[in-house]
Amino acid sequence: MPLPLPVLPEGVDPAWLPPAAFRAVGSRRTLIRGSAPLVETVHGEVAQACRRFGGRVVRGVVPDDAYDLVLDLGTEGQESLADEGFTCARERGTTTVTASGGRGLLYGLFHVVRLGDAAFTGERARETHRPALALRMLDHWDNVAVHPVMGQVERGYAGGSLFWRDGRARGELDRVRAYGRLLAACGINAVSVNNVNVHAAEARLLTDRIGEVADIAGALRPYGIRTHLSVSFAAPITLGGLSTADPLDEAVRGWWAEATRRVYEAIPDFGGYVVKADSEGQPGPFAYGRSHAEGANLLAAALEPFGGTVHWRAFVYDHRQDWRDRTTDRARAAYDHFVPLDGEFAKSAVLQVKHGPMDFQVREPVSPLIGAMPRTRLAVELQATQEYTGQQRHVCWLGPMWSEVLRFRHEHDQSVGELARGGLVAVSNAGDDPFWTGHPLAQANLYSFGRLAWRPDAEPRAVLDEWIGLSFPDAPPQVADGLHAVLDGSWRTYEKYTAPLGVGFMVQPGHHYGPSVDGYEYSPWGTYHFADRDGIGVDRGVKSGTGFAGQYGEPWAGLYASPDTCPDELLLFFHHVPYGHVLKSGKTVIQHIYDTHFEGVEEVEEARSVWASLAGQVDPARHARVAERYEEQLRGAREWRDQVNSYFFRKSGVPDGRGRRIY
Amino acid sequence: MPLPLPVLPEGVDPAWLPPAAFRAVGSRRTLIRGSAPLVETVHGEVAQACRRFGGRVVRGVVPDDAYDLVLDLGTEGQESLADEGFTCARERGTTTVTASGGRGLLYGLFHVVRLGDAAFTGERARETHRPALALRMLDHWDNVAVHPVMGQVERGYAGGSLFWRDGRARGELDRVRAYGRLLAACGINAVSVNNVNVHAAEARLLTDRIGEVADIAGALRPYGIRTHLSVSFAAPITLGGLSTADPLDEAVRGWWAEATRRVYEAIPDFGGYVVKADSEGQPGPFAYGRSHAEGANLLAAALEPFGGTVHWRAFVYDHRQDWRDRTTDRARAAYDHFVPLDGEFAKSAVLQVKHGPMDFQVREPVSPLIGAMPRTRLAVELQATQEYTGQQRHVCWLGPMWSEVLRFRHEHDQSVGELARGGLVAVSNAGDDPFWTGHPLAQANLYSFGRLAWRPDAEPRAVLDEWIGLSFPDAPPQVADGLHAVLDGSWRTYEKYTAPLGVGFMVQPGHHYGPSVDGYEYSPWGTYHFADRDGIGVDRGVKSGTGFAGQYGEPWAGLYASPDTCPDELLLFFHHVPYGHVLKSGKTVIQHIYDTHFEGVEEVEEARSVWASLAGQVDPARHARVAERYEEQLRGAREWRDQVNSYFFRKSGVPDGRGRRIY
Structure with a gap:
């Protein structure tokens, strides 16, 4: 018995499995071979797709050649696939997925779904897919x-x-x-x-x-x-x-x-x-x-x-x-x-x-x-x-x-x-x-x-x-470009307007949302930056510091040991340095703090406007929710920028090299 | 019908009305005159005290001279006492309280209770007691x-x-x-x-x-x-x-x-x-x-x-x-x-x-x-x-x-x-x-x-x-001395180890317990100290500041207007001054911060030991609860001292003039 698909409550987003993602599979003829509980899951998926897009699905031991897709839970010669691996190949107009376990067959089906129409064009040499990690x-x-x-x-x-x-x-x-x-x-x-x-x-x-x-x-x-x-x-x-x-x-x-x-x-x-x-x-x-x-x-x-x-x-x-x-x-x-x-x-x-x-x-x-x-x-x-x-x-x-x-x-x-x-x-x-x-x-x-x-x-x-x-299976190409534009660099953007140079924990205590430069500075949680009027950072070196850097093997122990070799982005995690310390980027630490915080906000503003330009091209509910969250992100990013910059300006006394407003 | 006293649940502290506080009244003969609901309250109080200490209480219009205490709710010639006032006098061995309202009589009784045996010795000229504030x-x-x-x-x-x-x-x-x-x-x-x-x-x-x-x-x-x-x-x-x-x-x-x-x-x-x-x-x-x-x-x-x-x-x-x-x-x-x-x-x-x-x-x-x-x-x-x-x-x-x-x-x-x-x-x-x-x-x-x-x-x-x-009616005199020693200066002690010079709000956000110097500095609550590496305080003057000082009449507007005339204890409330600003005490602001924080902790240590010396002389449950709270107070005071001193040392760079430990 093919397993019916779960029915989502009204209004719940389909995430990365919208019906349209199954168009390629659902509009073709599929043969499923083999017997195991998860084969019923696979059958249910394909059957549902076929109902929607006009394809057909059958079970049994019949010749492959009348089918666009064969999903084959075999038992011989596939030991190396174990329960989760699968192979995928296409020849003579038939795409074949083989697996020796139910999970493998399910993962193989989703592989074909991801490929979409590409799974059904030309020839494909046999590829073997296995998870690198079992868990x-x-x-x-x-x-x-x-x-x-x-x-x-x-x-x-x-x-x-x-x-x-x-x-x-x-x-x-x-x-x-x-x-x-x-x-x-x-x-x-x-x-x-x-x-x-x-x-x-x-x-x-x-x-x-x-x-x-x-x-x-x-x-x-x-x-x-x-x-x-x-x-x-x-x-x-x-x-x-x-x-x-x-x-x-x-x-x-x-x-x-x-x-x-x-x-x-x-x-x-x-x-x-x-x-x-x-x-x-x-x-x-x-x-x-x-x-x-x-x-x-x-x-x-x-x-x-x-x-x-x-x-x-x-x-x-x-x-x-x-x-x-x-x-x-x-x-x-x-x-x-x-x-x-x-x-x-x-x-x-x-x-x-x-x-x-x-x-x-x-x-x-x-x-x-x-x-x-x-x-x-x-x-x-x-x-x-x-x-x-x-x-x-x-x-x-x-x-x-x-x-x-x-x-x-x-x-x-x-x-x-x-x-x-x-x-x-x-x-x-x-x-x-x-x-x-x-x-x-x-x-x-x-x-x-x-x-x-x-x-x-x-x-x-x-x-x-x-x-x-x-x-976003039906979206025009600029949606993919837009999504890359707002997502690709978003982690570094967030880093820019929050915690500079690996310092960490400059957040509101308890709930951890929003800036508080000293929020964890005098706490029992072991989370300090030791900023004073002269400099900032934690000395975790072996000679003068806590010795943490010595827990690494080489080359890391050596690289982390000195502010001269430590990567910029981790400098304050490993070293206490003066605000005037010059980074590999050529900037001082204090100017880096100012610059990244201004840049971070600018990048959020840019991402917000990219997202706004996608209106009408993605699902309206998704678009609205993201747009609404961008307002909060921008508010938050400005708050981070101003609090962090003000904190370090008040402490260091060093003005911004570009004369921007710091409170 | 005299109103029976409320019965306290087992273990509830009698606070300032322990039975022994009624010994003087309860061991004497009392006459109560007058009729009003609160007279029953007064009667109930005296009756209970007499049951405990062997005195007697009667009601009615009888001659005063057989009684040590007469509580007289009169109606004539006492308009000026209104509902809450009372008089108290003693002559010829009788102490007389008069009132024209039930509240006045009750307050008069408590006045006698406070006087204790002194209410029943010698002569007392008539005193009139009225509340200055009606509510x-x-x-x-x-x-x-x-x-x-x-x-x-x-x-x-x-x-x-x-x-x-x-x-x-x-x-x-x-x-x-x-x-x-x-x-x-x-x-x-x-x-x-x-x-x-x-x-x-x-x-x-x-x-x-x-x-x-x-x-x-x-x-x-x-x-x-x-x-x-x-x-x-x-x-x-x-x-x-x-x-x-x-x-x-x-x-x-x-x-x-x-x-x-x-x-x-x-x-x-x-x-x-x-x-x-x-x-x-x-x-x-x-x-x-x-x-x-x-x-x-x-x-x-x-x-x-x-x-x-x-x-x-x-x-x-x-x-x-x-x-x-x-x-x-x-x-x-x-x-x-x-x-x-x-x-x-x-x-x-x-x-x-x-x-x-x-x-x-x-x-x-x-x-x-x-x-x-x-x-x-x-x-x-x-x-x-x-x-x-x-x-x-x-x-x-x-x-x-x-x-x-x-x-x-x-x-x-x-x-x-x-x-x-x-x-x-x-x-x-x-x-x-x-x-x-x-x-x-x-x-x-x-x-x-x-x-x-x-x-x-x-x-x-x-x-x-x-x-x-x-x-503490039965406690030896050193208990009173001890209580004065731990209470009299306790407000100023608390001020010393928490907020210097009127600055305020250096507390943990939300619950307000414990230090957080910047806890309210970047908040929407209007609570700032504006400390930077050079100085601290809020300029609330009329010329350069927010103008708040101008809301006062004279002499205050004039006094608060200038750091030279503003009282030390409010200096940072009204003025932003450099850490090196010299107070009327002759100390700099920064040295005052250090000194008061060290002193505050020392005063808590001293109070704690005074309290410890009272063991055996006050109720054990009270003593134990206070002793336990002193441990927390001392822990808290040290935390305040170290966080506040460290914060300002890190910011100002000025070492303590007496070389004490700052982190």
Whole structure:
């Protein structure tokens, strides 16, 4: 039975799967071979497209030559494709996709959809497609109950949760299924359905409320997506009534084994646990004098018999730091905590590391931890939700930033994309907003994440082309040009009007939206710029500073060690320099601050007018929402510019070289 | 029937009415004459004291000479005492209190209680006591429903509301009655029971929920306290279904008249309305092109037939100011808005003016508006709840500050205490905390407010002596010394470690607890210090500044005009000066900042150790609570010191003259 497509509620944006994206497939004759649950998903997709565009689809073992497209779930000679790979070729008027697993066939279909008419013209040599990373995951920071501070979705800027509302599962499984379909179309294959900060209501998803998780898993399964769950390390106490959560305690191990067995009874293909332990107030193994490897291995042991994995987050640092103490450096913390444990993590444990050493700033160096744990499965965590990058009110396409991170080569010439053997994870930016991501253009971040997780060395502009082609299938060419114009440079634009030269954290405390240069300067969060009347930046060098630069291998340790060799964009992350320090660009630090802040605003003004020129050429609802957000972005960018420039002018006393207005 | 005393729940502190405070009265023979509801209150008080301490009390018209105390509600020859005055005299072994109103008799009884044994020794010439101000009021900023940002009590630091919980009246009327008893004992005679920011649930107290207010009024009435209500100017629309709230609209006037008539049906001695209009988002007459006098007179007209009063707050300013705009000055706003309306307010309207031109900072000049509206009944508003003065975690006895305000003499030699013909009002600092005010020593603020409202020229240290005598009746003399040591200078101590030289608003945005020097610097709230690397302060002079100093009469306008004559403690409020500016104290501004911040912390350390030395000599629960709060105060004071000193050192580059540690 072909699986019917989920029906979207009235007014919900189709994102990158509008009906018109299926015109090429839907107007042709398709043969589907093979049998597996996901083949029904594939059949449903093609059948729906054919209904709309007049094509035909049949199943069975019949000759290929009467068909434009053959989708073939074979079983022989395709071991190398595993579950997710596929091949695509075209000869003698027939395009053939082969796969050995249901996911592969689904991904192959979406590949053909992306190609559009090009999939059905000329000849195509056989290409084999396999994901570079086996796990391509979204972590939803969704709360079941509305948290008094964090709301329904922690750091959520796209409405409510797709899964939960006011303490309950929403049960709107068609919307969940539609979400899974979008994720499958960009290659995502795993979703964690609740916040890593596991509050009381959320903790119970593991036990008596597992049925609610099973319903979500059932809606995502037809799109090849496994469901994961964030759990509390203290669950044996809070849920099990034990007196300890010590990972070496036999009763604790037994409790987790039994709890996990029941989870798999409810969800046979359950993906595993996500754990934030000993971090920002969450419980963890430190309370029992145990290491994080011992903590992670406890859960790995419970999951291993069922093929599940524990994702253990490396985001562990002192969030009660004294700002007076310049010897402690939060940037060092993950490395200091975890490198000594390399080799001690079990096979079913994945250490999940944020891409930078701090916390998803618009500019950070790549975490040195990623290059320093060869005997540990690492997953790299990105942030699709724009906590520090404009909160989906500002356009900030993160594809180029993520690509830089993934292509960054640690010592022994291994890129982050290669080192992330445990997968690539993003904190989700999706919610029940009609546009899924609040800002319609933020859909590009979600799409780009999936595609970069599939192929970390992909060219981000090419990924953006895919997204544009799918999302705006009938638009004239100037729409694609316009979208590139407003998206390509948007990350650097955002960087320009917010945080100069890698300094970070000049944001409003708590909610992190809008400028506050000293907002985190005297805080316990380990986030400082040390600006005084003479200069700014954090000395993280080995000789005179915190030593963080020494956590890198070469060539980075050497490059970061000196302000003369440190890349400009990270200068203030690694060094405290006078305002008059001359950058490689030839400008002084202070003039760079002024210039980039003026430029950033000008670039937003320009992007806004490019967007305005697209009126009438894109869907009116999308156009209106983006136009409205540009007003807020421009207001925000001006506020950033004026506050940051005024702050540094008042502190440095150095006038702008071009005499522009600073308050 | 003597009114039984309210029974306090287990563990609730008796504040300044512990049983032992009644020993002198309770161990003697008392005769009570007269008939009125409040005479039953007086009888109940004396009867309870006699039960405890072995005295006797009788009622009736019998000869005085067998009695130690005669409480005489007479009707002849005492017109001048009005409802609240009383006389007290002692001759031939009998102490006699006379009054012509029930409140007067009650206040007279509490006067005798305060005197203790001294009331019953020797002779006492007849003294007449009358309140200088007819209205002595507390404004509770209590929300009926828990507000998502402001909670149950806006700016409340003493637990929940005494009146409301989770959207309903608590109905714990014995606790309300006990509260009224405490207030009567310090002379307070009016309470407004809900927040001036009137949210949806609270608005309905005026109409269908008036019964809940009537219950509270019933509990407060036996202590001579009239109940007032904060109302929304938009009520005719939101509650009445009208299309306008225009104060000149006949239907609107009719709606208020009818609504008010119903209020008086439920509460015959209802005090009146409190209104915050056109301020911080509250609705008001500006929406209809009407003046604030027209707005206030609308409500005055509705209240006037019943003897009620509208308290119309003068706290009107632009809270969406652009920090870049140095010409707009929030300090000017109340004067600019209201002085042109002098003489236009109806008889039943009182204009309620905050004591300073900004917002309850630890140091502000006295509001020039208070001296500039001779033809308007003004009430002066103080803040007992310590929003900006340590939030009842820090000891900050405000008696001296309030006394300075009340004795401040505007032009024509009229003191604020004399100009406040409409009464003295304080935002309440009480809640359902076992100690009523969170910090047990903050009870002294509530008590001092009542007594200063009774007699604005009272010596605050004498008021504190009263409070100590009542609250710690059996304590050895070193307790009184210790309490003076920790309280007398506590306001100036708090000023020292927080905001130097009148600068204000260097606090964490939103909650206002803890330091953030730039917290309000780039905000829309009109609260700036303009510190740069060279100097600090706001030029509010007439020639080069905002002109605010010109709103004063002489001598103040002249004194404030120049940094040479401006009092040191207000220098940065009125002038922008270089860090090297030499104060009248002989110190530079920057050295003053450093010195006061170090001194402030030292004074907290000293106070904490004085308090520690009183262990065993005061009630253990009180001692423990205060001791615990001193730990937080000391932590907070050190944080203030280090952040403020570091901020100004980093900005000015001037080292501390005494070489102390600055970060």
